[in-house]
Amino acid sequence: MKVTLHQVAARAGVSIATASRALNGLAVSAPAQNRVRQAVADLGYVANEAARSLRSDRTLTMGLIFFDLRNNLGIELIDALSETIEAGGYSLLVASARADKRRYDVLMRRFLERRVDALFCINPRGGAENLPLYADAGTPVIALFAAGSAFANLPLVTPSFSESAAALAADLASLGHRRVALVVHEAKSPPLLGIADALKGGGLAVDWVEASEAGGMREAAAQLHALNPGPTAVVAIDVHARGLLAAGVRAPETLSVVAISEIGVDAKNRKLGLSALVIDPHRMGKAAASAMLAWLAGSKPAERVLVQAASWEPRESVGPAALAAERAV
Amino acid sequence: MKVTLHQVAARAGVSIATASRALNGLAVSAPAQNRVRQAVADLGYVANEAARSLRSDRTLTMGLIFFDLRNNLGIELIDALSETIEAGGYSLLVASARADKRRYDVLMRRFLERRVDALFCINPRGGAENLPLYADAGTPVIALFAAGSAFANLPLVTPSFSESAAALAADLASLGHRRVALVVHEAKSPPLLGIADALKGGGLAVDWVEASEAGGMREAAAQLHALNPGPTAVVAIDVHARGLLAAGVRAPETLSVVAISEIGVDAKNRKLGLSALVIDPHRMGKAAASAMLAWLAGSKPAERVLVQAASWEPRESVGPAALAAERAV
């Protein structure tokens, strides 16, 4: 019932070695080639990937581990990654730690045993204990959305806001805005700095405003009020942007508000008509997959792969500066 | 650098067979057990799943193929399936044909070579050519959302509307409706018949109305008008339900409208305030995975596995029958 290369070879009247070569497109005489093909068809031969893997030490499989799969990001990422790597003959093993750090370790271990040729880690927490083992095995690992994690010392694919923020700056400027507040949560992270640079590059003045954790936006709103000259627009992580609205700020009448959308939460913003810089996970996936294929082909990617994965999506919460200016008077 | 069972055995001072047994929990003396464990830890041994697969003829891997991954359904399905099968030690290989029939064949072939222990096919079109090969190999295949496809003769996991439609019937009845039209596209499929039964069970009279392909809802609307006594509510596949609205039917003023949501398109309905029977893919996944595990454990599932995976979600498009009745007068 189960047919192996042996049987194919026998039926084609060649050695098993020749049969193998024929199937792999190596040099084989035309008649032999044909007889092997015929035998394969006759017998319904299906190659055994496990045996191939064992012998050749590659599984043609990549792993993809999520810290949590359940957000809008997941689908697009899987779609983009699988599309790109399939072209190289790879398949994708997918798993989700369901927000459990220890489970992340387990999954990384499991994929290690399965000898994946490469691994993508999404938003990893935990999992660090197995990282050295991957290094030992020479298995490339790329992390996405891994700011500040234990994965920081391997290639990270990170969204860059520079282009999208430049578009935002242009729009704001053409609406008459001259002064923008940037609400930070604590550290001025590289992405935020990038946004600030882009705004400045667009001719806007930038005020930094510090906000405590989510919810405490009343003080931040007060701080904004206190600024003189006051900004006519504000850019903030989406939880903060929503906090401003919740605190009673009316956009765009009193202030134009722009959110920086984190992973997979833009749907809420959209419902509120909140303008946003939103990350397109599909582009992230494409970039990560390409970097990985290149890596497997020999060229290790840079420590940081910046992807222009964000777009500027203006919605109702942004309007002419004039409105806000009136309020100020 | 790479450490095999040989080396572990050597360091532990036992034979390779004993080492293997120790790791698989078979009978081994306590001291040997410990020495092996120690050696594994010291050397950082990681089992090679490819070798294990080759020898033992199971890969502990299941395949999941989508006709098209890009809909809301995907994530929930992957999440539910992977959660359930991971408990049994299985991993999930995921792929999407991206709406290309031939690609579906390719993927099924690829997973066959990878010797997956089981396969889930979502909404398959094409792929039929490889089905016999799976049968030959004795690899179980379960299809989801596969109405009328070539996969019809293997176990199908199908959503059942009976419970949700009963809830719908109860709501309609309490709103004073007595007569409901059911718009069909051509065949009266089992799910539709199930809905009709549930409506009748709730004390409602059911009129069948035939509609041509998507878009041609104007005639269907006319047919509805022509009915005497006229129905005060209508239930239809979501494309038809939206078609009715587009054709100028005002819900719930002139007619209460309920959509039967197909895969992953409910978001549109929600935006229109269209009441719907919507399928929860998570429940479908759980059920399919459980059925598969049971199958691998020896008990083949029934030809049709009916899952109560739909819920009744009333929204604005449903109202009291009185309104529609007035119009009729």
Place this chain on the structure above:
DNA sequence: CGTGAAGCCCTAAACGTTTACAGTGCGCGG
């Protein structure tokens, strides 16, 4: 005709496990 090169093909050895089979040593009942 002799020599070398080029094609093609085969034999056989890996790859790292699991597992059937055959010991080995030991305790215990006869």
Place this chain on the structure above:
DNA sequence: CCGCGCACTGTAAACGTTTAGGGCTTCACG
């Protein structure tokens, strides 16, 4: 003291490929 059973362990043969190494033909050229 013998033999038997038991608990453990070792030897070796698989599983289905890929691939290095070498042998055989054929052909061109001197």
